[in-house]
Amino acid sequence: MPPAIEALDADVRDEVRRSGIDPLTQVETVRRFAQSVVRAHDDRSLSGAVRPLDDPERMVAELVARVAGFGPLQAYLDDPAVEEVWINQPDRVFVARDGSHELTTTILTAAEVRDLVERMLKTSGRRLDLSSPFVDAMLPSGHRLHVVLDGITRGFSAVNIRKFVVRANRLSELVELGTLTRQAAAFLDACVVAGLNIVVAGGTQAGKTTLLNTLGSAVPGRERIVSAEEVYELRFDHPDWVAMQTRQSGLEGTGEIKLRHLVKEALRMRPSRIVVGEVRAEECLDLLLALNSGLPGMATVHANSAREALVKLCTLPLLAGENIQKGVYLDYADGHGRTRHHLRPCLSRPQGRWHERHEAARTWPRLREAGESAGHRRDTRRQQVGLPRVPRARRVRGGPRPDRARTSGSAHSLGGLPVVP
Template sequence: MSAPANDPMARFRLTDQYQQLKSALHRHLISLIEERNLDIDQWEPIRVERFVNEQVRLYVMQQRLPVNQRESDALAQDARDELMGFGPIQSLVDDDTVNDIVVNGPNKVFVEREGRLSVAPVRFVNDGHVIRVIQRILAPIGRRVDESTPMVDARLADGSRVNAIVPPIALDGPCLSIRKFRKQALSADNLIERGSITAVEVEYLRQRVHNRTNLIVIGGTGSGKTTFLNLLSQWIPAGERIITVEDAAELRLHHEHVVRLETRPPNLEGQRAVTARDLVRNALRMRPDRIIVGEVRGDEVLDMLQAMNTGHDGSMTTLHANAPKDALHRLELLAGFAGYSGSENTFKGQVMSAIQLLVHVSRLPTGERRVMSITELTGASADELSFRDLFRYDLDAGRHLDLRRGAA
């Protein structure tokens, strides 16, 4: 995980000399804009570009800076990003190959491409610079971070998810995470080409979704649960009424009858929050054919199971778990936290009647994502729920296995 070693410009941009030049230039431009009372926020991008390019040219000449044309162009680009964009990370936001951007401080910026983290050849000046960029990102959606509200998790206008945390909660300085919203959702063919799943598994899951199977996609953080849930959702027959419930809207369904609901955090007084449980309960009153919950992680688990048990067949959700057995234990744990007062056996029976299929997705150490198993629940006893794998990915052999009876 290192910066591009063969790109002299990338290395130059990381030097203290360049950062000092960029900071001085930025201060100069801000002073100039204020002196002339320029409202550049209202300008067309091309006008801003011409203005910055000309001022950088004059500044380099007047200060007799020892920079070549390529370095001068880099200064101009970075100056535009500081004035109109997200500063050092604007180029990463614009890069369609980048899925995630992670800032762990001024000098620790990482990107994720195809499941692999690497150091990005950008840096901030200091903690204050990081916080200013965070505030600029949050301003259009009416959010901010400060000492009284040091954490924020939100959805940007383009659908990307942003999480920011600042001191005093973040002990080593402000941190920022951006999960970019894919402009085009991955298709089944994309996943087959990447080896994430086989055509046989795709056809099996397509039929199960069409036949209104209740299922849960399980996996760890960054495993692709939401991406896979979105794929499954595309196979719901046209004409069905679908209600989606998410903390940050990521699902993209193109059906005619889709109602998208999104939770709302409490205000500064700690009031007026709208939780996932509130939304799932309300969804049950909206005449849904299916309910899709982006992720169950709290007391909404009880209402989701109720939905699956009361005629809303074909409902789906995701759950943070690393194996099918772990998923079932986690459901019990969440139900306990939610105040479930029934017996353990009764709860197992509810799970058994509510959920038919578990799809386990995972990100391998190589960064590749795989459907590790497609698992069917087969029964409930006094001790535990029983299940069997229909498909499983053999990590050692590097291939998907069809374990159904009579499968070749």
């Protein structure tokens, strides 16, 4: 880096220290300091004491990024086309755009990477050290940070910044993007309004959180939402919403709050809906218990199909260490909801419901085919078997009845949605 930039950077940092401000939260004040320092440099250049700057405005922006932002990474974080930034080692910084990734020309030093990580964690209240070599945190801008300390990774710390890119806030916007058909969006909206349980399944970067956010926008304003996440990612535009996130243990090894604890506490907060950002471990048991008590909810899970999602809902409760008998967790998963395999690409629906004889699901859960019921032969006519029922207590006059939806046209579209008379 040119010596002039280092000198100007030091001058701006001196101004910040003298004023006692927090540069991460008072960016405009830092910008004024940078402008003042650059003007003073230009004045000195008139006498030939220093070399004039080629682009003073660009220098101001770079100084603000170094002092109040995240230095060389700030340009990528400000770029709306960039979805994720990660550092494998100081001279290998990657970015992802439009689903593909590329190696950038940015070259850092190990000291710069450590400084960036410390600044990113400053406002999160989370720590990274030998006793806790992994960290998940949320940046002030809403981006998600994940760091693995060197020693666990070979040679250098691994840093991932997943940007919070708002592409859609409502189901109608997903229709405009081509993610959903209009019929599918209407069906999902009706399912949310009717209080049905919804699990959003997909792989990494499949858009699960985006879909969950849009589903949350369909929750009626009279209801109360309580959400639990490992790191804040959900953004509900709702008047009565409480968001909670987990907390890692302190230096003494105490004070940790797991996602399972948050799910339990959410039940004591008079929720109308409970939302879990991502189910991946023992918290699945508490979520299923809550949903089977009649409390509507939504969650996401890593799975490649609706069938795999149901399998996960059966196996994850076993991680709770409880003495759960065979078949009990199958009942829980069955009661969670019966999505079917119609709404692609963002929603799939397994054909039918769990078989009543849980013995058939010892090694692999067996699903009944559409149109087949216990003790009856399969009907070859198209039927809407397995659609989740709307609880009688949640039926509102004039409200939607997605459990009575009709198929029309393609098998991947849904037709009319009847209402409660």
